[in-house]
Amino acid sequence: MEKVVAVAVGATRPAICSPSLAEVDFRTSVKMSGFFNVSRLRSLQPIKALEESATASVVQESAAISGNNLCQNSTVAKSTNILWHKNSVDKRDRQQLLQQKGCVIWITGLSGSGKSTLACALSQALHWRGKLTYILDGDNCRHGLNRDLSFKAEDRVENIRRIGEVAKLFADAGVICIACLISPYRKDRDACRSMLPEGDFIEVFMDVPLQVCEARDPKGLYKLAREGKVKGFTGIDDPYEPPLNCEVGVHVWYRFELAETWRITKWLF
Structure with missing residues (x-):
């Protein structure tokens, strides 16, 4: 079956149909209308999906929240020969459309401190107020x-960097992005x-004592760390660096009151 590439000039019907991308002169399309929209694109071969990694054990899972990465840097290569392309619709326009301030609420704390619980409660509270949010867990x-x-x-380190970059894009789109992850080192945050x-x-610190988090131990990882089966576990044999100047500190140890979520929203309205 013939593979068709349709390039629409302006917003009307396709202007070029060809069996290969090589025959499409994008420069001509841009010159004619100032922009082009690709309405159908079938000639590209699908990118090979990443292979599924072996089923992770509980010990492997724990490595996501531990490790001595204080001095590590991302090994991802930097792009060269690129320019930032400005758009006619900017963050202010999107915020005006959504009637809200795009920002990042970064929830940090030990494993079991209640980061995800607070993120969900905060997202629900903002939803009730008609605000668009997204959680990056x-x-x-x-x-x-x-x-x-x-x-x-x-x-x-790269995991934190990527989440930070995605959170930034959400904020630029006018969305209130709630990121909840241990992120134990100040350098990364x-x-x-x-x-x-x-x-x-907006940095939110789940200031919950280690003994409380360990008593909860929802994944059983503190127990494994105490038994020496998990090495470099945050809070046990790897440090957690609490924020020095966070915007909000949460000290609720056993259950979240609605007042805690409203206290955070004061930074938004």
Whole structure:
């Protein structure tokens, strides 16, 4: 069957149909209308999907929240010969459309401190107020966005960097992005903060004592760490660096009151 590429000039019907991309002169299309829309694109071969990694054990899973990565840097190569292309619709326009401030709420704390619980409660509270939010959960991101990353120290740094970059895009789109992940080192959190304009990064510290988190131990990882079966576990034999100047500190140990979520929203309205 013939593979067809249709390039629509302007917003009307296709102007070019050819069996290969090589025959499409994008420069001509741009000159004619100032832009082009690709309405159908079938000639590209699908990118080979990343192979599923072997089923991770509980010990492997724990590596996502541990490790000595204080001095590690991302090994991902930097792009060259690129320019930033400005759009006619900017963040202010999108915020005006959504009637809200696009920003990142970064929830950090030990495993079992209640980061995901607070993220969901906050998202629900904002939803009730008619605000558009999206949660970037550290574990969830490893199912897709970061599925190619291992649990080596340098990959954990890259994991935080990617989530920070995606959170920045959500904020630029006018969305209130709620990121919840341990992110134990200030260096990584500060790097994510530096991606956004001042005031658009709200750091929320789950200031919950280690003994409380260990008593909860929802994944059983603290027990494994105490038994020596998990090495470099945050809070046990790997440090957690609490924020020095976070915007919000949460000290609720056993259940979340609605007041805690409203206290965070004061930074948004």
